[in-house]
Amino acid sequence: MDKTKIGLIGLGTVGSGVAQLLLDHGDRTARHAGRVLWLEKVAVRDLNRPRDCELPAGVLTDQLDEVINHPEIEVVAELMGGVDLAREVVLRSLAAGKDVVTANKALLAAHGPELCDAARKHCRTIAFEASVAGGVPIITNLSQCLSANQVTSLTGILNGTCNFILAKMHSEGTPYGQALEEAQRLGYAEADPALDVNGADTAQKLAILAHLAFGARVAWEEIPCVGIDTLDVADIQHAQQMGYVIKLLGVAELTPDGVQLSVGPTLVRRGGAMADVSGPMNAVHVRADAVGELFYQGPGAGQMPTASAVVADLIDTAAGRTRVTFQTLELWSDRSSRVEMADPKMAVGGYYLRFMVDDTPGVLAKITGVLGEHAISISSVLQHEASDGSAPLVIMTHDTTEGEAVEACCDIAALDCVRSTPVGMRVRG
Amino acid sequence: MDKTKIGLIGLGTVGSGVAQLLLDHGDRTARHAGRVLWLEKVAVRDLNRPRDCELPAGVLTDQLDEVINHPEIEVVAELMGGVDLAREVVLRSLAAGKDVVTANKALLAAHGPELCDAARKHCRTIAFEASVAGGVPIITNLSQCLSANQVTSLTGILNGTCNFILAKMHSEGTPYGQALEEAQRLGYAEADPALDVNGADTAQKLAILAHLAFGARVAWEEIPCVGIDTLDVADIQHAQQMGYVIKLLGVAELTPDGVQLSVGPTLVRRGGAMADVSGPMNAVHVRADAVGELFYQGPGAGQMPTASAVVADLIDTAAGRTRVTFQTLELWSDRSSRVEMADPKMAVGGYYLRFMVDDTPGVLAKITGVLGEHAISISSVLQHEASDGSAPLVIMTHDTTEGEAVEACCDIAALDCVRSTPVGMRVRG
Structure with a gap:
């Protein structure tokens, strides 16, 4: 069976999960890709940091170039996070003739057009299922499964940390600060949770989804955005009394004047699927003209759910599906700005x-x-x-x-x- | 832009929806396929039957051969339903060098191995997203999005008619017979609803999903199957008193002894997503080793939701994704029987x-x-x-x-x- 050699950049939580899936389940990935996905190299910053996965000898390196310029590596998975260095890594990988898989929504939200243009220029592809909603395969669903539809609205719980905090505030009347501390203690919230709780993370993901669903080229910073960090538990209680729960929603709606986009705490009627999304789960509700309404729910973060999405991208890329999708979607190309952002x-x-x-x-x-x-x-x-x-x-x-x-x-x-x-x-x- | 010529066989509810999407939204399908999907011919039994969609002159025919042996048609969508003639149409289309798209779960459940073998023999493909759960793209999700996972269980509400009838029995205490009559009046139930209400339809769909998720080659008739047609409204009331609702579930679970499969009315705890699936909706809950739990919900039937799935398949087939997926999945091939049915x-x-x-x-x-x-x-x-x-x-x-x-x-x-x-x-x- 043919091999596709894979290089990872970054071996943190997600990187370790991806390495684990590739190493432990080679039969599974090979069956779906029609070829062996071979983990050739993993670049990290610090060789001596303890890792929670064991790599074969010779795989780990602290030299980016050993991945990016490896003559036999065909696909690079950028799993380092951050924006500036990640951008450079992706651009250099594309230029070196590698297809790229990334889980980095901040990178895409900031530099999607530049990166996709570079991929097109070098006849390579970028896949990014893991960048939005973790294990929920919403990217493939929007860009492939719903291709007979015009999506008309898209509503998402896209940040598990916020959903966990809100659930805590609802179920126990815990004030925001205390709920955040608990989320940090349980590992749901980052040490610096600012981008989660102020809604920026949700806005970045919404910008990506809105581009896929509507062809909207939106700078995520332009999306009206309110976080949960100023939310008063009193409002949660009032909402409950009136039959609602408060969720941090990212919403994109097609209107005659363009796409309406917003991120903010929103009252959702109790009893519906969105109101019941619990703990750190993510969910996306899609309304589209042919299919009607679809609802997706699953883990929005975490090592293995995110790794599941990254490896699905690696398989699609190795098998050749990503090439077809990336070519037809013309992501962030000049041709694809089909709709403006509404006032x-x-x-x-x-x-x-x-x-x-x-x-x-x-x-x-x-x-x-x-x-x-x-x-x-x-x-x-x-x-x-x-x-x-x-x-x-x-x-x-x-x-x-x-x-x-x-x-x-x-x-x-x-x-x-x-x-x-x-x-x-x-x-x- | 290149064209892929499409032939439809059958212009009933779903066929009309497919024709409508192809004719009215050529720009959309072309954008996603990277080529024009051109509706070349539609074969029907009776040219004079009134239709709810208008076709360009020369498209409609009552000669199957004008589709199957059309020299330029590359993809045939079998939308006639039934089993025996549909089988013949698919086999002849494959032999004539056409890729096939079908919405026919009964056909696949009965003849999947034969049809897929024929497709492989003729180097063609079969796509069948619309055969299970209508507008919910569960086929693509299982065969592509979750490819990094071993699915460990799969639970589905796969028959909208039954779900509607059960919802009616729950909410209003309507006895089964009366709820069925209402489903028929509203167009949810067929004139002959036997295969819906006795669970056979769910078992056929479950057999397809179990093959995709576990590689199980199961004859749907062997799946232990109980319908809702013998369900007493008293049991619904008892279940409600104990905090449950009754749903007709198809369940497939990986156990050390093989795949456990069953179809039957099942008590589901209130408050969970599956219990809240309302009216004629379908839903699938998937548990898998990497991603954890995913939940999908959407319209399980109906003209445009089903047409949405068929056209997504036509796009995937024309764009080349189906070829990759069909090849790697080795559906119903001898190689793919990876697990037996458990006792x-x-x-x-x-x-x-x-x-x-x-x-x-x-x-x-x-x-x-x-x-x-x-x-x-x-x-x-x-x-x-x-x-x-x-x-x-x-x-x-x-x-x-x-x-x-x-x-x-x-x-x-x-x-x-x-x-x-x-x-x-x-x-x-």
Whole structure:
């Protein structure tokens, strides 16, 4: 049986998992690839660091070039993480005639166009199933399985750390800071979890999915993005009382004005599949014109789920499927910008609004009056008893635009009877 | 741009949907295939039957040969249904050098080995995404996305008609016959729904999935199979009281003794994703050694969801991905029988047992005594008040084997205090 020689760059959590699958399950990968996937070289920064997988003698190296310029390695898996050096590694690998597999969403979100152009220039391919939603094969599903469809919306829980923290806040009323600490203790959250909890990680993944699903060329930094790091557990409790749970959603919707994109804590009705996504799981809901609705759920991170996606890419690349897909999809090529990003102010939806208000007569009238001025109609109201002379007033609205909701909140914040900055979140059926 | 000429055989519900996608969305299919998918000919039995899609002049024919022996048609989509003539059409198409796409699970379940051998002999391919779970791309996910994994179990709601009927029985206490009538009125159930409701349809689909996931060569008729047509709404109510819903599940599990396969109404704990699969939806839960657990949900039937899967296959076939996959998977080849079917008697699990018993002292002791003799331990008991001197006694067991459960039920049925045939169903966490 023919061999395809593989080089890995990086032997951290994911790299070790990939090495393990290649070394322990050669029969399996060979059966699916129609050829042996041979782990030829693994480049690491520090040869002496303890590793949780054993490599055959001669495989480990601290010289990048021994992978990138290895004459027989055909596929390089970039599993080092980070952006700048990873970009260089991918570009040099492509230039050296290697196909590339990467799990690096930050790299793709930042340099997708440059890397894909380089791949095309050198007649090579880039595969990146593991970059979004870990073990959930959403990349292949969007770029291949749903190819008879125009996707019309895409809603995802794309960050397992945030979903774990939110689940903790919901089930035990744990405040954000404490839930984050627990996520770190359990290994779900990074030592520096900033990019997870501020929504940036979700926005990067959403930018990739939106490109696949809509051909949208979006800089992830332009996606309106709110994290969970400012979320008050009180809002979780109010949402629960009204039959909702709060999830950090990345949403992309095709509208007549372009693709509406947003990332933020969102109220999701209890009882639906998205509301039930538990712990560190990821999920993606896709609506498309032929198939209707599809829902995918699975592990969004972790060593072996991510390695599963990387090795599937290695198999597809070795077997020749990636070549077909990469060629036809024309990822991030000039030709593929089929739709623009819509004005976020025009995003339509229901809102959850919470105001801390004085416990004085006429407050509800004033606030609902302002909402009325902005043509925002109210779906339900929840007002608890006051303590210290103020009380939370929760208002759920019918569909309005983001622009009107924000303006109304500004006007309401300026009222004398309102004590702190209003809280606003999108609501999804 | 190059063209791939397509021929359809059959222009019923699915065929019309496929024609519509090819005719109305040529830009979309061409973008994904890297070439134009050109609908050249459609063969039907009766030219005069009214159709719900308009074809260009010259496309429709009542001569099979105009498709099968068309010199320029490269891919034939068999969408006529049935088994015998469909088998002939596929064999003749392959012999004439055409790649084949089919949505016909009955055909594959009956003749998969013969058809795939013929395809290999003629160096052609067969793609069949639409044959299982309609719009849910489970075939591609198993044969491609999860290729780094050994699947260890596979649980599916694979028949939308049954799921609709069960949902109706659950939500409204509608008896089976009445729920079936409603499914027929709404177009979910066929005029002759026998193969749906007796579980045969699910068993055929499960046989295909088990072959993909485990390499098991199983005749679908050998899969132990119970339908929903004998299900008593009383058992649905008892299950609900104990926190479960009843779903018609197809289950395949890898055990040390081979693949355990079964189809039957099964108690599924409320609150999980599988329990929430509503109406005519399909769902598949996959457990695999690298990725862990994945859950897919979507429309299991219907014109456009099924057409979405067929056209994805046409695109994959025209683009060249199907060739790679079909070659490496060696479907139903002699080489691929990697695992045998396990003895159904050895299937391990919890059971729901219901006995109609006399309302006399000592009955519970007798019945639990028999269970004890079979080393079956009890997890919970539910006994309602008697009417007419008899009462339903519901017992949920801890894990036991199918063999022990069946023997125990036989022994219990022979007791004087037991009035009718015991009811037994598997329970899944």
